[in-house]
Amino acid sequence: MKTAQQLSHGQAFSAAEVERIRSDFPALHQKVYGKPLVYLDNAATTQKPQSVVDALTGFYTRDCANIHRGVHLLSERATRAFEAARGRIKRFINAADEQEIIFVSGATEGINLVAQTFARMRLGPGDEILISAMEHHSNIVPWQIICQEKGARLRVIPMNGRGELLLDEYGQLLGSRTRLVAVTQVSNALGTINPVARMIEEAHRRQIPVLLDGAQAVPHMRVDVRALDCEFYVFSGHKMFGPTGVGVLYGKAGLLESMPPYQGGGDMISSVTFEKTVYNRLPHKFEAGTPDIAGVIALGAAIDYLENTGMDRIAAYECGLLGYAAGAMATLPGVRLIGTAPEKAGVISFVVDGVHPHDVGTILDQEGIAIRTGHHCAQPVMDFYGLPATARASLAFYNTRAEVDALVAGIRKVSEVFS
Amino acid sequence: MADLRELYQEVILDHHKRPRNCRRPEDANKHADGFNPLCGDKVSVFARVEDGVISDIAFQGTGCAISTASASMMTESLKGKSEAEAARVFERFHDLVTGKTPPEADASGLGKLAVFAGVRDYPVRVKCATLAWHTLRAALKDAGKTVSTE
Numbered sequence: 001m002k003t004a005q006q007l008s009h010g011q012a013f014s015a016a017e018v019e020r021i022r023s024d025f026p027a028l029h030q031k032v033y034g035k036p037l038v039y040l041d042n043a044a045t046t047q048k049p050q051s052v053v054d055a056l057t058g059f060y061t062r063d064c065a066n067i068h069r070g071v072h073l074l075s076e077r078a079t080r081a082f083e084a085a086r087g088r089i090k091r092f093i094n095a096a097d098e099q100e101i102i103f104v105s106g107a108t109e110g111i112n113l114v115a116q117t118f119a120r121m122r123l124g125p126g127d128e129i130l131i132s133a134m135e136h137h138s139n140i141v142p143w144q145i146i147c148q149e150k151g152a153r154l155r156v157i158p159m160n161g162r163g164e165l166l167l168d169e170y171g172q173l174l175g176s177r178t179r180l181v182a183v184t185q186v187s188n189a190l191g192t193i194n195p196v197a198r199m200i201e202e203a204h205r206r207q208i209p210v211l212l213d214g215a216q217a218v219p220h221m222r223v224d225v226r227a228l229d230c231e232f233y234v235f236s237g238h239k240m241f242g243p244t245g246v247g248v249l250y251g252k253a254g255l256l257e258s259m260p261p262y263q264g265g266g267d268m269i270s271s272v273t274f275e276k277t278v279y280n281r282l283p284h285k286f287e288a289g290t291p292d293i294a295g296v297i298a299l300g301a302a303i304d305y306l307e308n309t310g311m312d313r314i315a316a317y318e319c320g321l322l323g324y325a326a327g328a329m330a331t332l333p334g335v336r337l338i339g340t341a342p343e344k345a346g347v348i349s350f351v352v353d354g355v356h357p358h359d360v361g362t363i364l365d366q367e368g369i370a371i372r373t374g375h376h377c378a379q380p381v382m383d384f385y386g387l388p389a390t391a392r393a394s395l396a397f398y399n400t401r402a403e404v405d406a407l408v409a410g411i412r413k414v415s416e417v418f419s
Numbered sequence: 420m421a422d423l424r425e426l427y428q429e430v431i432l433d434h435h436k437r438p439r440n441c442r443r444p445e446d447a448n449k450h451a452d453g454f455n456p457l458c459g460d461k462v463s464v465f466a467r468v469e470d471g472v473i474s475d476i477a478f479q480g481t482g483c484a485i486s487t488a489s490a491s492m493m494t495e496s497l498k499g500k501s502e503a504e505a506a507r508v509f510e511r512f513h514d515l516v517t518g519k520t521p522p523e524a525d526a527s528g529l530g531k532l533a534v535f536a537g538v539r540d541y542p543v544r545v546k547c548a549t550l551a552w553h554t555l556r557a558a559l560k561d562a563g564k565t566v567s568t569e
Contacts, residue, residue, distance in 0.1 A: 033422075354436075356483035358458040359427075362541060366423050374458055388459030388481050417427050418484070 010312025012320050013397070021309065022398050024049040035368030038403045043188050043216060043347055043394035044372050045238045048302070052242055055301035059294040067293055068267055068284070082293055085300030086283070092303045093233065094224040095250055099282035102249040102256070103291050107215040108138040110234030110249035111182070113286065114211055115142040117259040118232075119180060125151035128177045130208075132157040132165055132194070133384060134187040137377040139213045143182060157183070159384070163190035163339040170199060174206050181210045185217035189378040189392070190339025191322075191347030193217075200230055209255070215239050215247075219396070220318055220345050222311040225250050237295060241396075242302035246295035249286070256282050263288040314397045321395055322346045325404045332411055338390050346395030349376075352411065355418045357391040363417055364391075367410040425537035426544070427484065434488035439495050440477040447475065453554030453566040455546055460486045464554040471501050476555070483547050489535065490551035496532055502559055508532075509552045515539070516548045 013021065022028055027047045030037050039047060059081070065074035067082045083098075090098045104110045119129065129143045133156050140154075147154045155178075157170045165183075174181070181203045185196050200210045209231035217223055219240040225233050232251045238244040251259075261268055261279055265288030270278040279285045306314070325348055329335055334353035352360055361373035372392045375382045382389060393407055447465035454461050462480035466473050476498050478490040497505045511529055514520040518539035538548045550566075557566045 356458070356460075356481075356487075358460075358483040358544075358547065359485070362426070362544060363423060382459065388461070417423060418432065 010310055010314070010316040012317040013313060015400070018317075018398065018400055022400075024051070024305070025398055026050055026053070028398060032368045032370075033366055038367075038369040038406045040393040040395065040399065040403065040407060041370045041372050042219075042396040042399075043239070043376075043392065045244065046219060046241045046396055047398070048241055048243070049305045051305055052298045052301045055298040056243060056294050059297050064294075066290055078293055078297075081297045081300070082291075085296045085303075088300045088303045089248055092223075092307065093218070093248075093250060094226050096226060097253055100250055100253050100256065102251065102283045102286045103296055104234075104247050104249050104286075105245055105292070106236040106238070106247035107213060107234040108142075108236075108247075110232075110247055111139055111211070111213065112142045113249055113262045114180075114182075114232050114234075114251070115146045117262050118209075118255065119143070119146045120150070121258075121260065122179045123147070123150040123152045126177055127152040127179045128155050128175065129153075130155050130157060130170075130173055130178050130181045132183045133159040134163065134165070134190055134192060134194075134378065134381055135182075135184055136188050136213065136215070137379070139182055139184060140380070152179070153177075156380075159192075162341050163187065163192045164341045164343075165192075165194055165199075167195070167198070167202075171202060174203060174208060176206075178203075178206070178208050181208055182213070183210070184213040184215075185223075186214075186220065186345045186347075187339065187378075187381075188216045188347065189376040189381045189390070190341065190349055191344040191394075192339060192341040193221075193343040193345055195343075196230070197228055200228055204229065216345060216347070219306075221315045231255055237299040237302065240299075240302055241305060242299035243292075243295045246292045246299050248299075253282060256286070261288070262286055265289045267291075309397065317397050318346045318395055321399060321401065321404065322348070324401055325393070325395070325407070328404055328408045329411075332408065332415075334415060335411060338385055338387070346399075348393045348395075349390040350393075351387060351390055352414055352418075355414055357389040359418070360391040360411070360414050363414045364407070364410045367406070367413060369407055369410045371407075422540070426541060428534040428537065430492075430531065430534045431484060431488040434491040435484035438478075438487050438491040440491065440498075441479060442477045443479055444475050444477050447477070449558040449561065451554050451558035451566060453480075453550045453557070455482075455486070455550050456567060457543075457546065458483060460547060460550055462486065462490055462551050462554055464490070464551060464558050466555065466558055468502060468559065471503070473497055473500055473502065473505060478551060478554075480551075482550070485535075485538065485544050485547040486550050489548045492532055492534075493551050493555065496530060497555070505555070505559070509556060512552060513549060516545050 025047045063077045065078040067079040211232035212230045214235040218235040236247040268288040338349040357373040374389045449466040460482035467475040476494045516538040
C-alpha cells in the first residue's frame with residue numbers, strides 16, 4: 001500500500017522554499033475583497049505555474065499547427081511537443097509503454113471511455129460492476145448507464161463513519177459475476193486514501209480487472225501504475241496544475257488492443273473506404289479528432305514542474321500541513337470534521353454547528369478564503385452522513401500554515417456572525 | 420464585516436434560528452417541493468387557498484440562512500394576501516434581490532422583506548433567496564413537480 005505517510009521519506013519544504021514555489025504561481029498573488037487570496041479549493045481545480053501558462057502561450061504564439069499530418073515545420077514541432085508530453089506522462093506514472101497513455105478531456109471522459117468500450121464488450125445481464133460508497137459522480141453515472149443498458153448490476157463497497165472502505169465486505173462482494181472494480185484512490189469529498197494496492201491484489205486473485213480514479217491522487221503522491229498493477233488509471237490535468245480540458249486514461253496495452261474504438265473520426269484510422277475502415281494502432285485508436293494539443297503540451301509542463309519540485313517532498317509537506325490543519329480545526333468549538341480516516345490526503349471536509357456550509361463559504365469568501373461548499377459531486381457520501389452538504393478546504397503544496405491560520409480565523413468569524 | 424452584515428442582517432439571522440410557520444398544515448390544498456442542487460437546499464411549501472386568498476402558508480426544509488429566512492419571512496408576509504398580490508410581491512422581491520430595483524426604492528411595498536436587499540451583491544446567493552418563492556409559485560399553479568434552481 002502506498003500512502004502519503006509512507007511516501008513522505010522526502011523532506012518537507014522549508015518556509016523559504018514554499019515562498020519560492022508560490023512565486024511560480026501568478027494567480028496566488030492577488031487580493032479578493034481587499035484581502036490576500038487564500039486558495040483552498042485545490043480538489044476542485046489547482047492554480048497553474050507560470051511554466052504551464054507559458055507552454056500554452058508558446059504553442060499558440062509559435063508552434064500552432066495540427067499534429068500527425070502536416071509535412072511542414074510547425075506541424076512537426078507541434079507533433080514532437082505533443083508526443084514528448086505523452087512520454088513524460090508515461091514516465092511520471094511509470095507505465096510500460098507510451099501507447100498505454102490515451103489523451104482524453106479529463107478523468108470523466110476516461111471513465112466513460114472504459115465504460116463504453118471495455119464494459120460494453122464484457123457486460124451481460126446479471127453481471128456486476130463494483131464501485132465504492134465514496135465515489136465522485138463521474139465514477140458512478142457512467143457505470144449506471146452501461147449497467148442499465150446491459151441489464152447488469154452496480155454494487156457498492158460500503159464504508160464506516162470515518163470514511164474507510166470495509167474491506168471484509170469488499171472481499172465478499174467480489175464474485176463470479178464481477179466484471180470490473182472501479183474505485184477512487186483518494187476521495188474528493190473525504191480525503192480518504194484507499195488501500196488500492198491491496199484491493200487490486202484481491203480482485204486479481206479472482207481475475208477481476210480494476211480501474212482506479214486517480215484524479216485526487218496524482219497531484220499529491222507518487223503513482224506507479226505498474227507497481228499497483230491496475231488495468232486502468234484515469235486522471236485530470238487541471239487538478240495537477242495543468243490546464244483544463246485534458247486528462248489521461250492509462251490502460252494495459254493488451255486490454256486496450258482488445259477494446260473497440262470509443263469514437264470514430266480522423267487520426268484514429270489507418271485507412272478508410274466506404275466499405276471498410278482499419279483502425280489506427282494504439283494510442284491513436286482512442287484519440288479521434290484533433291485533440292487539445294496545447295493542453296497536452298502544457299500538461300507535460302505541469303509534470304515537469306511536479307517532478308522538479310519532487311513528488312516525495314510534495315507528499316511530505318502536504319502531510320505535515322494536513323496534520324497542522326486538523327490540529328487547528330480541532331480547537332474550534334462547534335466544528336466537526338467529516339472524513340477522519342487515518343490515511344488521508346489534504347482534504348478537510350467540515351460542518352459548523354447551526355450554520356449551513358453555503359453560509360460558511362460566503363463568509364470565508366469575504367475574508368479572501370476560497371473553499372468549496374456543497375455535495376462535491378458525491379451526493380451518496382452526503383446521504384451517508386445525513387448532511388445536505390459540507391464545507392471543504394483542500395490543500396496543495398503551495399499552501400502555507402499562515403493560510404491554514406487564516407482559515408481558522410475565518411471560521412471563528414463565521415461563528416461570530418451566527419452567534 | 421460591515422459588508423457581511425448587509426447580507427446577514429439581524430432579522431435574517433433571527434428567522435434562520437427561529438423560522439416562523441415551519442410546519443406542515445393538515446388542511447393545505449397547495450403544495451410543491453423546491454431543490455437547489457448547488458447547495459443541497461430543499462424546501463416544501465404548503466398553502467391553503469380559499470376564494471383566491473392565501474389563508475394559511477407554511478414551509479419545511481433544510482437550507483442556508485438566506486433560504487431559510489426567506490422562506491420564513493415569505494410565509495409571514497403572504498398570509499392573508501390574494502394570489503394576485505402574492506405574485507406581485509414575488510416580482511418586487513425578485514427585482515430587489517437581483518438588483519433591478521434601485522436601492523432607494525427598496526422599502527416600497529416590501530416591508531420587512533427589504534432586508535434581503537444585500538443579496539444583490541452576492542449573485543450566487545440569489546437562488547437561495549428565491550427558492551421558496553419559486554416553490555410557492557409552483558404550488559399555487561398546482562404544478563405538482565419539484566422546482567429546481569438549476
